[in-house]
Amino acid sequence: MKKYNILLIAGDGIGAEVTEGGRRVLERIAQKYNxxxxxxxxxxxxxxxxxxxxxxxxxxxEKAKNSDAIxxxxxxxxxxxxxxxxxxxxxxGLLKIRxxxxxxxxxxxxxxxxxxxxxxxxxxxxxxxxxxxxxxxLTGGIYFGKPSGRSDDGETAxxxxxxxxxxxxxxxxxxFSAAQKRKKILHSIDKANVLASSRLWRETVNxxxxxxxxxxxxxxxxxxxxxxxxxxxxxxxxxxxxNLFGDILTDEASQIAGSMGMLASAxxxxxxxxxxxxxxxxPDIAGKGIANPLASILSAALLLDIALGLKMEGQExxxxxxxxxxxxxxxxxIADLQTPKEQILGTxxxxxxxLANL
Ligand code: IPM
Ligand code: MG
Numbered sequence: 001m002k003k004y005n006i007l008l009i010a011g012d013g014i015g016a017e018v019t020e021g022g023r024r025v026l027e028r029i030a031q032k033y034n035x036x037x038x039x040x041x042x043x044x045x046x047x048x049x050x051x052x053x054x055x056x057x058x059x060x061x062e063k064a065k066n067s068d069a070i071x072x073x074x075x076x077x078x079x080x081x082x083x084x085x086x087x088x089x090x091x092x093g094l095l096k097i098r099x100x101x102x103x104x105x106x107x108x109x110x111x112x113x114x115x116x117x118x119x120x121x122x123x124x125x126x127x128x129x130x131x132x133x134x135x136x137x138l139t140g141g142i143y144f145g146k147p148s149g150r151s152d153d154g155e156t157a158x159x160x161x162x163x164x165x166x167x168x169x170x171x172x173x174x175x176f177s178a179a180q181k182r183k184k185i186l187h188s189i190d191k192a193n194v195l196a197s198s199r200l201w202r203e204t205v206n207x208x209x210x211x212x213x214x215x216x217x218x219x220x221x222x223x224x225x226x227x228x229x230x231x232x233x234x235x236x237x238x239x240x241x242x243n244l245f246g247d248i249l250t251d252e253a254s255q256i257a258g259s260m261g262m263l264a265s266a267x268x269x270x271x272x273x274x275x276x277x278x279x280x281x282x283p284d285i286a287g288k289g290i291a292n293p294l295a296s297i298l299s300a301a302l303l304l305d306i307a308l309g310l311k312m313e314g315q316e317x318x319x320x321x322x323x324x325x326x327x328x329x330x331x332x333x334i335a336d337l338q339t340p341k342e343q344i345l346g347t348x349x350x351x352x353x354x355l356a357n358l
Contacts, residue, residue: 003036004308007067007272009060012045012090013281014291015073021293021351022071022275022300025320028358029304029313040067044097045090045281046077055093061100064272069307071300072276078283099139102270104167105174106246107302108134108263108278110233110253115325118336119258122230130233130256133182135175136246138267140167141197143243163197163242168204175240176212182237187218189225189241189249201242222249229253250278259333261292264299266306275303289346292331294321297354320357329353 305314
């Protein structure tokens, strides 16, 4: 029996509720195909600060390095948003683990399930058939550039958007090889009319592009891209972009899929990968049992496929989600005016429906 060590990091807010979905789906797959998935748990984020004073305890990092894959929930707490002066912050844990594991490539598939056409705020005729694969650079750019901080008098603050060529090259290779297997179109998004780091980005993407002569490259400025995503999402297939632009554009693009609660992601690179919903800790609904677990379940599907090489099993999980949606089951974030009340489920009930279809 093949054994895999899977680390669960539920994190903060709705993290625990939704990660339950990912975990139960993985358990079902293990049972069905006779795999030995060994689960362990670890702390990260606000919960870790409360317990041990740091957002990423050494023990968590150690466990992460020794696992085959990590399923992560969410991070953040309103306490820090209300008090920007706090120096120790939950998000530092997530950034540190990404950096320590060398997870430079954040893959975010934007897929609209047909039955959710009405759930989006965008017109169905604009949306139908949209299918975008984002490659967001994850360990560089303004998130990590030095210097960053405050002047001595506290009157000025600064961050540095910085890229080295090697950082651009490695994520570009990933995006180009995905484009090569898909529609052979790649949109690279930058702000090269203003930023030096974006001009290096564009230059390097063009260089790497020469190794993929079949792939058409289009460069778009990030402001225009933000508009075009909503105007004509179908014009995109593979999108390659840097860290901060990717963070912003994928939240925007989640509306193409109907809700933030639908979007899964894979953060991959040198070591163990992290599989995580793109949504945050959603403190406003945490503990209410109404969060959408599908992003975590779809993250588990990516984990099966990418981390464990269980492609067919990952596909089965995605199909179970699709079937559940076709049956009309919704969490409140993806319900529309036509959805009957009885079909709107809480987190646990939604997980049960997906499991029943698996
Ligand atoms: C994401 C999140 C994180 C990010 C936060 C929680 C640090 O928004 O994964 O998109 O900005 O990368
Ligand atoms: Mg984000």
